[in-house]
Every structure is written in C-alpha cells, then in structure tokens.
Amino acid sequence: xxxxxxxxxxxxxxxxxxxxxxxxxxxxxxxxxxxxxxxxxxxxxxxxxxxxxxxxxxxxxxxxxxxxxxxxxxxxxxxxxxxxxxxxxxxxxxxxxxxxxxxxxxxxxxxxxxxxxxxxxxxxxxxxxxxxxxxxxxxxxxxxxxxxxxxxxxxxxxxxxxxxxxxxxxxxxxxxxxxxxxxxxxxxxxxxxxxxxxxxxxxxxxxxxxxxxxxxxxxxxxxxxxxxxxxxxxxxxxxxxxxxxxxxxxxxxxxxxxxxxxxxxxxxxxxxxxxxxxxx
Amino acid sequence: xxxxxxxxxxxxxxxxxxxxxxxxxxxxxxxxxxxxxxxxxxxxxxxxxxxxxxxxxxxxxxxxxxxxxxxxxxxxxxxxxxxxxxxxxxxxxxxxxxxxxxxxxxxxxxxxxxxxxxxxxxxxxxxxxxxxxxxxxxxxxxxxxxxxxxxxxxxxxxxxxxxxxxxxxxxxxxxxxxxxxxxxxxxxxxxxxxxxxxxxxxxxxxxxxxxxxxxxxxxxxxxxxxxxxxxxxxxxxxxxxxxxxxxxxxxxxxxxxxxxxxxxxxxxxxxxxxxxxxxx
Numbered sequence: 001x002x003x004x005x006x007x008x009x010x011x012x013x014x015x016x017x018x019x020x021x022x023x024x025x026x027x028x029x030x031x032x033x034x035x036x037x038x039x040x041x042x043x044x045x046x047x048x049x050x051x052x053x054x055x056x057x058x059x060x061x062x063x064x065x066x067x068x069x070x071x072x073x074x075x076x077x078x079x080x081x082x083x084x085x086x087x088x089x090x091x092x093x094x095x096x097x098x099x100x101x102x103x104x105x106x107x108x109x110x111x112x113x114x115x116x117x118x119x120x121x122x123x124x125x126x127x128x129x130x131x132x133x134x135x136x137x138x139x140x141x142x143x144x145x146x147x148x149x150x151x152x153x154x155x156x157x158x159x160x161x162x163x164x165x166x167x168x169x170x171x172x173x174x175x176x177x178x179x180x181x182x183x184x185x186x187x188x189x190x191x192x193x194x195x196x197x198x199x200x201x202x203x204x205x206x207x208x209x210x211x212x213x214x215x216x217x218x219x220x221x222x223x224x225x226x227x228x229x230x231x232x233x234x235x236x237x238x239x240x241x242x243x244x245x246x247x248x249x250x251x252x253x254x255x256x257x258x259x260x261x262x263x264x265x266x267x268x269x270x271x272x273x274x275x276x277x278x279x280x
Numbered sequence: 281x282x283x284x285x286x287x288x289x290x291x292x293x294x295x296x297x298x299x300x301x302x303x304x305x306x307x308x309x310x311x312x313x314x315x316x317x318x319x320x321x322x323x324x325x326x327x328x329x330x331x332x333x334x335x336x337x338x339x340x341x342x343x344x345x346x347x348x349x350x351x352x353x354x355x356x357x358x359x360x361x362x363x364x365x366x367x368x369x370x371x372x373x374x375x376x377x378x379x380x381x382x383x384x385x386x387x388x389x390x391x392x393x394x395x396x397x398x399x400x401x402x403x404x405x406x407x408x409x410x411x412x413x414x415x416x417x418x419x420x421x422x423x424x425x426x427x428x429x430x431x432x433x434x435x436x437x438x439x440x441x442x443x444x445x446x447x448x449x450x451x452x453x454x455x456x457x458x459x460x461x462x463x464x465x466x467x468x469x470x471x472x473x474x475x476x477x478x479x480x481x482x483x484x485x486x487x488x489x490x491x492x493x494x495x496x497x498x499x500x501x502x503x504x505x506x507x508x509x510x511x512x513x514x515x516x517x518x519x520x521x522x523x524x525x526x527x528x529x530x531x532x533x534x535x536x537x538x539x540x541x542x543x544x545x546x547x548x549x550x551x552x553x554x555x556x557x558x559x560x
Binding site: 017024026063108135139142147156160163 | 285287295297298299300301302303304305306307308309310311312313314316342343344373375377380388390392411412413414415416419422423424425426427432433434435436437438439440441443444458
C-alpha cells in the first residue's frame with residue numbers, strides 16, 4: 001500500500017489503493033457522478049459514523065443513486081479500521097461512484113493518514129479569503145437539481161476555490177452568496193461566536209455540517225446558547241471568533257479574513273474540548 | 281471490449297474499457313478534478329479536433345492541471361480511430377483526470393457508439409425545461425474559481441438537471457441565470473433564429489461552444505447574419521427556432537419549452553447542412 005493508505009470494497013476485501021479500481025467509463029470519473037462522506041477514525045473509533053451514513057443516503061437519494069444499506073458500509077468500515085496500521089487519526093472516506101452507464105455503482109472506502117496540514121491548522125488556524133459562490137442562498141429550496149445539500153463527487157469548484165486561496169496567500173475560503181450571505185467553506189462549515197453564543201448559517205444552500213451539529217449539541221448541553229442565523233460578511237468581521245468545522249480537521253480558528261488578522265476570542269480551546277478533539 | 285466501446289492511453293495502447301484504469305484515490309474520482317472534451321468521429325474523421333484540443337488546454341489551465349501537448353493527444357486519437365470497429369459515428373472522449381495527490385494526471389481516450397437517442401433527437405428534436413442555474417451571467421468574469429468556462433469532470437449538476445427533466449416528461453434543459461439570462465444546456469449550447477438571423481448567448485458564464493462556432497462560421501459564409509447577444513426566456517418563446525448544438529448530437533431542434541410546443545421555423549434541415557451533419 002502506498003504511503004500507508006488503505007482501501008476496501010464493501011464486502012471488506014482490502015484492495016491496494018495504488019492499483020486501479022474504477023473503469024475508464026465510470027460516470028463517477030466522466031461526470032463526477034457519485035456521493036461520498038469523510039469521517040475521522042480516532043484510535044480505531046470512527047466519529048459520528050451513523051450520522052455520516054444517514055447523510056450519504058440523503059446525498060444518494062438527491063442524485064438518484066442506489067447505495068448499499070448502512071450495515072454493509074459499517075462492516076466495511078470495521079474491516080478498514082481493523083487493518084489500519086497507520087497513526088492514531090485516520091481520515092476515512094466512504095465513496096459511491098455511479099459506475100458505467102447501465103452498470104452498478106462502485107462503492108469503496110479509502111483510509112489515509114490525517115494530513116500534517118490539518119493537525120497544524122487545528123492549532124495555528126487558517127487565513128481565509130471570502131469568495132463569491134455565485135448563487136443566492138435560496139437555491140437549495142427553489143432548484144433541487146443544483147444539489148446544494150448533497151455531498152457529491154463533483155467538487156471541482158470547491159477545489160478550484162482552495163487553489164485560488166493558496167495562490168493568494170491564504171489557506172482556505174469562506175463562500176459568500178451573491179446576496180451577501182455567508183454560506184460555507186469548500187470542505188467545512190462556518191461557525192461564529194458572538195460573546196459566548198455560537199451561530200452557524202442555516203443549511204439552505206449548503207451542506208448540513210455534521211461537526212457543527214456535534215459542536216452545537218455539546219455546547220448546548222454545556223450551557224452555551226447556540227443558533228442558526230443568516231450571516232453577512234459584516235457579521236464575520238464583527239464576531240468574537242470565527243471557525244471552520246469539518247469531519248477530519250474538526251476545528252480550525254480563522255485567524256485572518258481577506259488579509260485582515262482576527263482573534264478567536266480565546267475560545268478555540270473550549271470549543272475543541274466540546275468537540276472532544278483528539279490531541280495532536 | 282464491452283458493447284463495442286474502446287479505450288486507449290495517450291501512448292496509443294488500447295485498454296479494455298471494462299477493466300479498471302483509475303486508482304481509488306484519483307482526485308478525478310474523489311473530487312471531480314480533471315477536464316475533458318467530446319468530439320464526434322465520422323467515418324474515421326474526428327470533427328474539429330484542433331479546436332477541442334485548444335479548449336482542453338484552456339480548461340486545464342483554468343484548473344491548474346498540466347496535460348500533455350496536443351500532438352500526443354492526436355497520436356492517441358489516431359490509434360483509437362484506427363482500431364474502431366463500430367458504426368460510422370463514434371463519440372470520442374478525451375479525458376484528463378488529476379490523478380492521486382502528488383501524482384500524475386491520468387489521460388486517456390474513450391470511444392463509444394453514438395447513442396440511438398442522439399440520432400433520434402437530431403431528427404425529432406428535444407422537449408426542454410427551463411431550469412434555474414443559480415448564478416448570474418457575470419460570474420465568469422468576477423469569479424474565475426467557479427470555472428464557468430472550463431469543461432471539467434465535475435458535471436454532477438448538469439447530470440442532475442437532465443435527470444430532473446427526464447423525470448418531468450422532457451428530454452433536455454436550458455439553464456437560466458438568476459438574472460433571467462439564457463445560459464446553455466447541460467451538455468449543449470443554445471442557438472435561436474430571429475427570421476434568418478442566428479443568435480447565441482455570449483460565453484460569459486458558459487462554455488464556449490465549438491459546434492455553435494462551426495455553425496456560425498458556415499452560416500456567415502453562406503450569407504446568414506449571426507451574432508452573440510444576451511437572451512431572456514421571452515426571446516426563446518418569441519424566436520422563430522431554437523436549437524441545442526453540441527459536439528456529438530450536433531444539432532437538435534427544441535420542439536417544446538416547459539411543455540409548450542414550438543416550431544423550428546423549418547430551418548433545421550438548412551442548419552444541419554451548414555453543420556455538415558452526417559446522415560443518420
């Protein structure tokens with residue numbers, strides 16, 4: 001296996017990630033047709049696996065894809081976790097590619113070492129650019145064919161925005177709607193603190209974040225006010241802290257927006273505890 | 281080879297399209313990262329190959345991908361065309377998938393039989409739905425990271441819109457911007473006739489269509505006025521004819537918009553001749 005990565009089919013068969021698995025006519029390749037989830041496995045325990053499997057099914061339904069039942073995914077996850085010989089934090093992807101025309105979806109798992117950059121950004125934070133996403137926040141409801149709430153393999157724009165940020169001295173991106181609404185990051189959700197109130201944008205035209213949901217549940221149980229609310233860019237600048245949350249990196253404080261440094265209000269440590277974030 | 285399909289690597293080596301070619305960690309699969317072109321090969325002659333290779337390079341540059349030089353693609357095209365044992369019209373895809381992180385792009389060609397539905401729609405036309413694309417026409421200029429002018433492997437939304445159309449009694453889609461501008465179809469350009477003047481929307485937030493360019497060049501040489509102009513949905517309904525043009529299907533008259541039948545003004549035959557469209 002290359003660089004410690006590991007892959008498995010849904011029946012638990014391990015396959016070499018350096019060996020071809022997908023046909024050249026797979027619509028996952030030709031058209032970015034398929035869905036996926038990413039979770040973090042810490043010391044052999046996949047985080048929020050049930051919730052990821054629910055969201056995978058939602059994404060599959062939105063794209064007209066029939067994917068195997070959750071139990072079959074769980075068995076394959078167990079096989080990958082059991083065979084993992086890497087570090088204590090594995091990024092685990094669950095992938096369903098549509099397969100060839102008139103064929104069956106190709107479902108598999110891919111486990112990789114948590115990138116060093118993710119560990120670093122948990123501590124030292126991310127500099128973000130605010131980039132236009134090109135749509136208004138209401139497209140989720142008015143135009144379901146735009147798949148705003150589905151996690152599909154068509155992530156080209158997300159990756160392009162990240163490249164744009166990196167080419168311009170930043171690490172990450174917060175997408176802004178044409179109506180000025182704060183949306184999400186290319187691979188993360190956005191959370192802000194106003195005092196000790198945690199706020200995230202409603203999942204209207206964005207993916208429902210699993211890590212933000214976990215954070216809000218824990219914060220709420222610990223007595224923090226939490227709510228969803230439409231946010232504008234002025235709210236980002238005025239907030240006492242801004243974070244990106246995601247399933248693998250978990251939590252990264254935003255330390256600069258469009259080159260303008262900003263504080264995390266000293267709250268990152270507390271939020272990391274609420275998220276049960278593993279030590280580096 | 282399955283169903284007469286054929287595939288080849290850039291060095292001209294033929295590979296079985298039913299055998300895996302792409303690694304499970306290829307970013308073309310995981311993230312829809314990569315670019316492609318589709319052309320039609322008629323009686324062994326690829327149409328507009330040079331122009332497709334130029335556009336492939338433009339898409340690659342927009343996505344930060346380094347793809348082989350045109351001559352290498354041409355040699356592989358020749359190998360596929362030479363080995364083709366199917367009918368007189370082959371759909372030929374040129375694909376560059378980003379490959380694994382820190383790896384090389386995977387470049388290959390895939391030749392398939394022209395679908396029966398494409399042949400049929402050239403004659404009998406397509407019923408289209410007008411569907412919101414969710415952005416305004418100016419994102420091409422203001423937000424290059426949205427890759428509006430690049431032909432990438434992240435075609436999930438395009439395919440989803442087509443599924444939506446088919447589930448609602450139509451065959452195809454014309455995307456409309458949030459500002460009401462006519463954009464393009466998921467895999468085609470839009471052309472309208474006003475009298476004998478041919479009009480297409482400017483390629484601001486859409487792909488520069490190769491078939492519409494070919495049509496306009498031929499029409500212009502034959503004395504038809506042609507121009508690019510921003511169009512609204514009222515212009516579609518008021519037009520004397522509306523067509524979808526693309527590299528494989530070439531030309532399909534729009535025979536209904538949102539369930540409302542419409543005429544092609546009796547011009548489809550003339551346009552097909554201008555396009556040098558092969559007989560069925």
